[in-house]
Amino acid sequence: MSDIRDEQDNRYDFxxxxxxxxxxxxxxxxxxxxxxxxxxxxxxxxxxxxPSGAGISVGHCRNYVPLDVACRFKVMQGYNVLHPxxxxxxxxxxxxxxxxxxxNPKEMVPEYxxxxxxxxxxxxxxxxWSREVNSSTPEYYRWTQWMFLLLHKRGLAYRANTPIxxxxxxxxxxxxxxxxxxxxxxxxxxxxxRPMPQWFFKITAYADRLISGLEDIQWPEGxxxxxxxxxxxxxxxxxxxxxxGTDDTLTVFTTRPDTLWGATFMVVAPEHPLVDAIASEAxxxxxxxxxxxxxxxxxxxxxxxxxxxxxxxTGGYAINxxxxxxxxxxxxxxxxxxxxxxxxxxxxxxxxxxxxxxRKYHISIVxxxxxxxxxxxxxxxxxxxxxxxxxxxxxxxxxNDKSTVGKVIAWLEERGQGKGLINYRIRDWLIxxxxxxxxxxxxxxxxxxxxxxVPEADLPVVLPDVDKYQPTGTGESPLxxxxxxxxxxxxxxxxxxxxxxxxxxxxxCSSWYFLRFADxxxxxxxxxxxAVNRWLPVDLxxxxxxxxxxxxxxxxxxxKVLHDAGYLNFDEPFQRLRNQGMLLAWTAGRxxxxxxxxxxxxxxxxxxxxxxxxxxxxEEKLTVPEDERIYRWVKMSKSLYNVITPDEMAEKYxxxxxxxxGLFVAPFEDTVQWSDKGxxxxxxxxxxxxxLWNELRTYFVPDWRTVVSQDGLVLPDSDRALRRKxxxxxxxxxxxxxxxxxxxxxxxxxxxxxxVSLYRNAIGTSTPELxxxxxxxxxxxxxxxxxxxITPHMSDEMWERLGKSGFTFRExxxxxxxxxAAEESVTIVVxxxxxxxxxxxxxxxxxxxxxxxxxxxxxxxxxxxxxGKTLRKVIPVPGKLINLVIS
RNA sequence: GCCCGGGUGGUGAAAUGGCAGACACAAGGGUCUUAAAAACCCUGGCUUUCGAGCAUGCGGGUUCGAGUCCCGCCCCGGGCACCA
Numbered sequence: 001m002s003d004i005r006d007e008q009d010n011r012y013d014f015x016x017x018x019x020x021x022x023x024x025x026x027x028x029x030x031x032x033x034x035x036x037x038x039x040x041x042x043x044x045x046x047x048x049x050x051p052s053g054a055g056i057s058v059g060h061c062r063n064y065v066p067l068d069v070a071c072r073f074k075v076m077q078g079y080n081v082l083h084p085x086x087x088x089x090x091x092x093x094x095x096x097x098x099x100x101x102x103x104n105p106k107e108m109v110p111e112y113x114x115x116x117x118x119x120x121x122x123x124x125x126x127x128x129w130s131r132e133v134n135s136s137t138p139e140y141y142r143w144t145q146w147m148f149l150l151l152h153k154r155g156l157a158y159r160a161n162t163p164i165x166x167x168x169x170x171x172x173x174x175x176x177x178x179x180x181x182x183x184x185x186x187x188x189x190x191x192x193x194r195p196m197p198q199w200f201f202k203i204t205a206y207a208d209r210l211i212s213g214l215e216d217i218q219w220p221e222g223x224x225x226x227x228x229x230x231x232x233x234x235x236x237x238x239x240x241x242x243x244x245g246t247d248d249t250l251t252v253f254t255t256r257p258d259t260l261w262g263a264t265f266m267v268v269a270p271e272h273p274l275v276d277a278i279a280s281e282a283x284x285x286x287x288x289x290x291x292x293x294x295x296x297x298x299x300x301x302x303x304x305x306x307x308x309x310x311x312x313x314t315g316g317y318a319i320n321x322x323x324x325x326x327x328x329x330x331x332x333x334x335x336x337x338x339x340x341x342x343x344x345x346x347x348x349x350x351x352x353x354x355x356x357x358x359r360k361y362h363i364s365i366v367x368x369x370x371x372x373x374x375x376x377x378x379x380x381x382x383x384x385x386x387x388x389x390x391x392x393x394x395x396x397x398x399x400n401d402k403s404t405v406g407k408v409i410a411w412l413e414e415r416g417q418g419k420g421l422i423n424y425r426i427r428d429w430l431i432x433x434x435x436x437x438x439x440x441x442x443x444x445x446x447x448x449x450x451x452x453x454v455p456e457a458d459l460p461v462v463l464p465d466v467d468k469y470q471p472t473g474t475g476e477s478p479l480x481x482x483x484x485x486x487x488x489x490x491x492x493x494x495x496x497x498x499x500x501x502x503x504x505x506x507x508x509c510s511s512w513y514f515l516r517f518a519d520x521x522x523x524x525x526x527x528x529x530x531a532v533n534r535w536l537p538v539d540l541x542x543x544x545x546x547x548x549x550x551x552x553x554x555x556x557x558x559x560k561v562l563h564d565a566g567y568l569n570f571d572e573p574f575q576r577l578r579n580q581g582m583l584l585a586w587t588a589g590r591x592x593x594x595x596x597x598x599x600x601x602x603x604x605x606x607x608x609x610x611x612x613x614x615x616x617x618x619e620e621k622l623t624v625p626e627d628e629r630i631y632r633w634v635k636m637s638k639s640l641y642n643v644i645t646p647d648e649m650a651e652k653y654x655x656x657x658x659x660x661x662g663l664f665v666a667p668f669e670d671t672v673q674w675s676d677k678g679x680x681x682x683x684x685x686x687x688x689x690x691x692l693w694n695e696l697r698t699y700f701v702p703d704w705r706t707v708v709s710q711d712g713l714v715l716p717d718s719d720r721a722l723r724r725k726x727x728x729x730x731x732x733x734x735x736x737x738x739x740x741x742x743x744x745x746x747x748x749x750x751x752x753x754x755x756v757s758l759y760r761n762a763i764g765t766s767t768p769e770l771x772x773x774x775x776x777x778x779x780x781x782x783x784x785x786x787x788x789x790i791t792p793h794m795s796d797e798m799w800e801r802l803g804k805s806g807f808t809f810r811e812x813x814x815x816x817x818x819x820x821a822a823e824e825s826v827t828i829v830v831x832x833x834x835x836x837x838x839x840x841x842x843x844x845x846x847x848x849x850x851x852x853x854x855x856x857x858x859x860x861x862x863x864x865x866x867x868g869k870t871l872r873k874v875i876p877v878p879g880k881l882i883n884l885v886i887s
Numbered sequence: 888g889c890c891c892g893g894g895u896g897g898u899g900a901a902a903u904g905g906c907a908g909a910c911a912c913a914a915g916g917g918u919c920u921u922a923a924a925a926a927c928c929c930u931g932g933c934u935u936u937c938g939a940g941c942a943u944g945c946g947g948g949u950u951c952g953a954g955u956c957c958c959g960c961c962c963c964g965g966g967c968a969c970c971a
Contacts, residue, residue, distance in 0.1 A: 181967095181968090220891095222891045222892065222965090222966090225891055225966090226890085226891075226965095229889095229891090234970075253970095253971065254971060255970095339970045339971075340971065344971045352969095353969055353971075354971085425970055545966095546965095664899090664900095665899060665900085665911090669892095670893095672899085675898090677898095681911060681912055681913095687925095688926090691926085743899095743911095744900095744909085747901075747910035751909080751910070757927085761928085827906085829906050831905080833951075833952085834905090835952090872951090874951090875905095875952075881905050881952090883951055884951090
């Protein structure tokens with residue numbers, strides 16, 4: 001490029017340089033990955049995004065850039081690195097946006113994707129675009145449907161008519177994982193319960209393996225805990241209670257069968273099927289009323305734990321199997337139909353919820369465990385969940401612990417009154433959506449044969465073009481209104497039949513896309529096992545922690561199913577996971593006006609974090625004066641009108657500076673507050689490196705290696721020090737990049753730069769010796785390589801100016817020499833009673849005796865010893881410190 | 888209520904149980920310049936009687952030595968929330 005030929009101009013022309021190299025990377029297909037490559041494979045993956053209209057913000061660079069740096073580093077270390085990108089284009093986020101803009105998602109998504117792609121290239125991300133996938137294309141969703149059929153074949157997809165989570169605003173059912181605090185994860189509306197026939201994936205069948213599989217993957221402990229808690233394994237027993245005067249049996253799940261002797265009543269959920277049978281004539285009306293009231297209240301109201309418990313006596317009694325006592329059966333909404341059996345035995349003495357209920361309704365309380373002989377149930381102020389010894393029944397004297405629980409379960413099993421059982425909190429994954437923009441569920445409903453899977457050969461079931469794709473709200477998908485789509489024939493008998501009109505939720509597409517990248521153009525299968533087994537599991541997966549119990553759980557489930565079906569030789573998809581921190585922006589807002597109701601602005605609602613604060617919309621910025629504005633740090637998001645784009649930053653400071661700033665500002669996992677000052681600092685550093693390097697390049701001698709490796713080469717102290725720093729930096733940068741410590745990595749590069757600058761100042765206008773020239777040349781040649789993963793554009797430009805051909809991406813990351821990096825002297829801290837009194841500088845091999853002698857010889861130490869104090873003890877820390885204990 | 892994170896200068900942050908504040912930003916001073924910008928150099932936790940003392944949310948403890956480990960609190964962020 002002609003405008004960077006002026007070598008006297010020491011200002012770095014990042015615009016021209018970055019454009020030049022991005023073009024060259026593209027035209028040389030630098031980032032295209034081949035399967036037939038002898039280097040060891042490495043798979044680095046970002047969670048694929050849905051491309052929204054606003055494009056990416058600098059916030060997105062918090063994950064794309066660090067992974068890019070890690071991948072570029074891996075390439076330079078000699079790996080064949082798969083680093084792909086694609087579009088999670090199906091699902092509510094894309095569809096909601098299309099509706100809002102009055103666009104057809106089919107046309108809109110590719111436009112948005114193209115913009116994302118342009119931006120990602122602008123930031124210099126090294127994706128292999130030849131493997132780009134779009135989950136909303138028939139070439140892709142054909143195989144998502146294939147996955148559905150596989151699950152169906154294996155008994156893991158079923159249709160059931162149970163009350164499901166319904167979002168009235170999105171007009172569709174939602175999976176449990178998509179309901180956050182009783183609200184829709186996309187639009188924040190309150191979720192209702194609606195009974196309707198829906199398709200589910202049987203993720204509960206894999207609950208145990210989804211917990212145990214967490215053990216040997218390198219994920220943040222917090223995410224593992226989140227998943228584990230979500231799955232919620234709890235060990236206990238099912239116990240059968242006879243309903244007095246009937247043939248019915250009420251089965252309960254309990255984790256504390258050992259407290260059966262203290263069960264003084266039972267509670268069933270309002271929706272429990274036996275309620276009618278249990279209720280006595282006298283109580284029936286009251287029970288019925290209570291059930292209706294419970295049905296009307298929202299999930300949120302019902303599940304708020306601080307609400308005082310309510311309930312109604314059914315008039316019926318159960319027989320406690322361990323002592324044949326009659327105990328009353330109540331109906332109360334603190335018992336949930338969705339967990340266990342929807343019925344509990346209540347042990348008020350040892351369960352706080354039952355305790356509160358018993359006290360409120362004056363039900364008797366019986367102590368099973370006593371912490372002392374004179375302890376009475378009447379004296380309790382709260383339940384005793386732990387401690388004490390059993391005070392009644394055949395296990396009298398047994399401790400209040402797991403071993404007793406086990407013994408009681410065995411005892412119940414022997415007597416045929418119950419059995420040990422493990423219960424899970426996780427529910428099956430509801431996959432049906434009554435929406436247009438998703439992969440049609442490949443099922444045909446035949447009056448004769450029921451729900452028949454579409455034969456594999458007939459895939460894909462193509463999503464038809466429609467005029468109206470808005471959700472209907474009737475519980476039917478818009479597809480139901482298209483006779484050409486709906487009417488078909490049964491694959492089994494050929495009779496007239498109807499297609500399933502629900503589509504799959506977006507999380508179906510993202511549950512296997514990481515497999516498709518290994519073999520993205522396969523038209524015969526979703527992937528070849530050979531390709532997938534070569535590249536996967538993903539070595540390094542980067543994305544947001546908000547997917548802990550959604551995508552990350554579903555993807556693990558599908559991987560296990562595919563493994564069990566023999567398609568994969570691994571059953572955990574992501575070996576190592578890293579979650580980037582959020583990016584916050586300083587955002588103008590105002591107080592909420594009294595009559596403003598929640599959810600009036602659908603889009604903003606999902607991201608607004610504070611209830612007493614409303615973001616200023618662009619049009620309000622003119623009307624709300626500065627002194628009425630309230631500024632807050634909130635997540636950078638287009639719905640909060642506080643987005644800074646990589647485009648504007650790349651234009652002003654350059655992609656390399658933007659990359660460097662995001663990496664340097666804080667540890668990768670930390671939340672960051674965006675600052676323009678910060679990126680200015682990063683840009684200053686990039687320019688400083690550029691300038692220094694260009695000055696020093698005039699000393700470059702290409703054969704420096706022979707000089708540096710000469711036997712008996714004696715360099716002046718300053719040269720040895722510079723070389724030592726260089727090799728120490730190579731070591732540190734390599735270590736830090738390996739461990740995602742980008743901020744300290746860049747700090748090390750800054751330290752090196754500072755040292756080089758001082759060295760340069762010291763040279764002044766004098767001509768360096770041959771040895772010094774070699775040391776400088778080593779630096780001039782290696783620096784572009786060391787910094788290349790972070791500032792790839794500048795590095796390639798430097799590389800070319802050194803007379804090298806090709807790209808730093810194709811070079812090896814420099815190795816360091818231990819001997820050269822070793823310190824020539826060490827500073828030993830001299831402490832007296834743990835307080836620093838002095839420092840002594842010794843050579844690394846100095847004996848401990850010598851260090852001690854030198855320490856005692858320090859004037860400041862001598863002063864401490866005055867007044868008859870004597871040395872009691874010497875604590876040496878070799879190479880670091882010596883602590884003299886005196887008194 | 889339960890489960891995870893986190894609290895260190897004016898700010899972002901460093902620190903295998905061993906010199907607290909690396910590296911930066913902002914600030915102040917200087918060099919260069921007619922001037923400014925840029926660049927380069929220097930200073931900087933607080934207090935001080937210039938010996939030193941005090942400092943990593945608070946209070947205890949372990950240790951020769953604690954930002955780091957243990958116990959008890961407080962505050963902030965996130966997740967779950969009547970799960971029997």
